[in-house]
Amino acid sequence: ARDPRYDILFEPVRIGPVTARNRFxxxxxxxxMGYRDPTALAHMRGVKAEGGWAVVCTEQVELHHSSEITPFIELRLWDDRDIPALARMADKIHEHGSLAGIELAYNGMNGPNLYSREVPMGPAHLPVATFGYDPVQARRMDLADIRTLRKWHLEAVLRARRAGFDLIYVYAAHALGFLHHFLSRRFNDRTDEYGGSLENRIRLMREITEETKAAVGDTCAVPLRISVDELLGEGGLYREEVEDMIGLMAELPDLWDVTLAGWENDSRTSRFAEEGAQEPFISGVKKLTSKPVVGVGRYTSPDRMAALVRKGIVDLIGAARPSIADPFLPRKVEEGRLDDIRECIGCNICVSGDFTSSPIRCTQNPTMGEEWRKGWHPERIRPKATDKPVLIVGAGPAGLEAAQALGKRGYAVTLAEAGTALGGRVRQEAGLPGLSAWIRVVDHRKLQLDQLPNVEVFFDSRLTAEDVLGFGFPRVAVATGATWRRDGVGHRHTRPIPIAPDAAVLSPSDIMAGRLPPGRRVAVWDDDHYYMGGVMAELLAEKGYETLYLTPASEASTWTRNTMEQHLIQTRLLEKDIAIQAFRSLDAVEAGGLATSCVFTGRPERLEADAVVLVTARLPEEQLALDLAARRPDWAAAGIESVTTIGDALAPATIAHATYAGRRYAEELDAEPPPEGTLPFRREITSLVPLD
Ligand code: FMN
Incomplete structure (x- = not known):
């Protein structure tokens, strides 16, 4: 049952003409997923509603074809033909008694219009400000353009209402749309009634809000999403200025949804921001308005949430990532099942789906994005189909997820771990600078295993093929993880590089095991390009080494652009006096130094270093899997039916891949394989229009 401390979170909140049943x-x-996978998306939102979120919103929805953000895959409301896809989502949300919100977006000078090939528009003649450096400019809107855009917005509002949405947003946040661009002097240099003074810069936002309100009357609520600070000082929107803007139209929208801008400041990873990091910025808003306020801050703690409401900072607890990691977070608070909350670790692998135009994924919640594609559910999994017990070897993220999911199915599971603690790579990595929140991957699964008497865990249990054959479990999953290589093989070098016998070469596995490089000057060669190279450099600099970071890429940890961390990582490395050398190839490790070359010209340069940490690639710990495969003829006699290698032990990848692999093993055990020639997931196919 619910702890009375959290009663406040379950009070209904009136938002204009509609009422949210709780504060989540x-x-x-x-x-x-967006326009490509609307049914998968509708189901994903439906699961959030089922999990108790009183309001479930879309992503930004392109309101007109003249402002689309290809290659990002968002929803579209370009014309009436887009209504059914959106209606399907609103219906799914309503099925579970929640309110459906839609965020209408006109990206303006934020999108190069690669698909529609229309000329982008904004307040000024300026280069398109997407996440890259598109060689496209937006043209300055004249007053007729502004009138036309208001009409388009209104048309989209009416379509959104027809699709069944209860809240229709005015989106002025994140520097991602035309309204923000008009608000900010950074983009708005106009001398007409839409530029200059505060009143003029908010004019369009006011007009759009008034028109939206008038169009929906008392059928829908109109929230306004605005960023209270761009963290650029007075060069961008800043808190005092935005508070004045809010003050000027305080009672106009039905709800204020307040964030930071840009998006990378709003959705900061746990490496760079704590839970509640936005509170200092948003805490002044409520005293400016009598309308409800929603704020965000990667909130996973119900105590923190209840305190936020009690202190009068917000009325509603906004969440994106916590709702991805645990779509059932509200229900779990309501039912007093706090130990079951799957807390977001703040890794932003969810954001990478967006940046890579691929369906969303989550390290903590491997069912995210698979609700319809695979029929997976974050809280339900079908009961076991046989009584055959399962042995899982390795308690890293793949093994742990497989064990808890199979345990919930009712299988007798034996989890054998070579070490003395659960977690594998996650336990090690969570000890590195900035990554402590990642231990939640382990903590959550441990709390689940504690509730499953049918799962037994053995430590110090380094099994050989002989042991496994001796046990005779009918099903065996090998989840033995991976180890960082020490031979230089990675993206750039597909064969080992020359390494002098007396050279000091370490890998992240060595560092995580507590070994430190000899000497004073250490180089980190990052040919992995995700977080590990940057984290290694940070750790070594903190330990007092003179640290050199080498990468063949143009920048540190370049893949973290997809988690919106790259600029923060590069800044942190520079602030720690780590020398960064980009476009550099490490070709050989010599005694006391490195043979390097420029990746373009090949011009060689020897660099002095007492030791090098090679962050390149990993090798699966596959000996057990190979030995078992070699003993295949003996399986039947031992009672073994299947041996399946999962996670990093099969092919090293992200932790999200590992939990997904563990889940997949658990979901597919004793399931009918898809018929020959069919895909292992559902997908939506575009229907062909008749040929003229
Ligand atoms: N905010 C928007 O206003 N529109 C978006 O389309 C949008 N897309 C997002 C996609 C992802 C994967 C994430 C993680 C966030 C997105 N955001 C977007 C920002 C969130 O709404 C939210 O403000 C931010 O993530 C901070 O909240 P959180 O800490 O609860 O995640």
Whole structure:
């Protein structure tokens, strides 16, 4: 039952003409599915509603074809033909008694219009400000353009209402749309009635809000999403200025949804921001308005949430990532099952779906994005189909997820771990600078295993093929993880590089095991390009080494652009006096130094270093899997039916891949394989229009 401390979170909140049944509010978030996978998306939102979020919003929805953000895959409301896809989502949300919100977006000078090939528009003649450096400019809107755009917005509002949405947003946040661009002096240099003074810069936002309100009357609520600070000082929107703007139209929208801009400041990873990091910025808003306020801050703690409401900082707890990691977070608070909450680790792998135009994924919640594609559910999994017990070897993220999911199916599971603790790579990595929140991957699964008497865990249990054959479990999953290589093989070098016998070469596995490089000057060669190279450099600099970071890429940890961390990582490395050398190839490790070359010209340069940490690639710990495969003829006699290698032990990848692999093993055990020639997931096919 619910702890009375959290009663406050379950009070209904009036938002204009509609009422949220509690204070849990899933703010807009994209998902890489959008117009390509509308049914998968509708189901994903439906599961959030089922999990108790009183308001479930779309991602930003392109309101007109003249402002689309290809290659990002968002929803579209370009014309009436887009209504059914959106209606399907609103219906799914309503099925579970929640309110459906839609965020209408006109990206303006934020999108190069690669698909529609229309000329982007904004307040000024300026280069398109997407996440890259598109060689496209937006043209300055004249007053007729502004009138036309208001008409388009209104048409989209009416379509959204027809699709069945209860909340229709005015989106002025994140520097991602035309309204923000008009608000900010950074983009708006106009001298007409839409530029200059505060009143003029908010004019369009006011007009759009008034027109939206008038169009929906008392059928829908109109929230306004605005960023209270761009973290650029007075060069961008800043808190005092935005508070004045809010003050000027305080009672106009039905709800204020307040965030930071840009998006990368709003959705900061746990490496760079704590839970509740936005509180200092948003805490002044409520005293400016009598309308409800929603704020975000990667909130996973119900105590923190209840305190936020009690302190009068917000009325509704906004969440994107916590609702991705645990679509059932509100229900779990309501039912007093706090130990079951799957807390977001703040890794932003969810964001990478967007940046790579692929369906959303989550490290903590491997069912995210698979609700319809695979029929997976974050809280339900079908009961076991046989009584055959399962042995899982390795308690890293893949093994742990497989064990808890199979345990919930009712199988007798034996989890054998070579070490003395659960977690594998996650336990090690969570000890590195900035990654402590990642231990939640382990903690959550441990709490689940504690509730499953049918799962037994053995530590110090380094099994050989002989042991496994001796046990005779009918099903065996090998989840033995991977180890960082020490031979230089990675993206650039597909064969080992020359390494002098007396050279000091370490890998991240060595560092995580507590070994430190000899000497004072250490180089980190990052040919992995995700977080590990940057984290290694950070750790070594903190330990007092003179640290050199080498990468063949143009920048540190370049793949973290997809988690919106790259600029923060590069800044942190530079602030720690780590020398960064980009476009550099490490070709050989010599005694006391490195043979390097420029990746373009090949011009060689020897660099002095007492030791090098090679962050390149990993090798699966596959000996057990190979030995078992070699003993295949003996399986039947031992009672073994299947041996399946999962996660990093099969092919090293992200932790999200590992939990997904564990889940997949558990979901597919004793399931009918898809008929020959069919795909292992559902997909939506575009229907062909008749040929003229
Ligand atoms: N905010 C928007 O206003 N529109 C979006 O389309 C949008 N897409 C997002 C996609 C992802 C994957 C994430 C994680 C966030 C997105 N956001 C978007 C920002 C969130 O609404 C939210 O403000 C931010 O993530 C901070 O909240 P959180 O800490 O609860 O995640």
């Amino acid at each position: 509010y899933q703010v807009p978030h994209c998902n890489g």
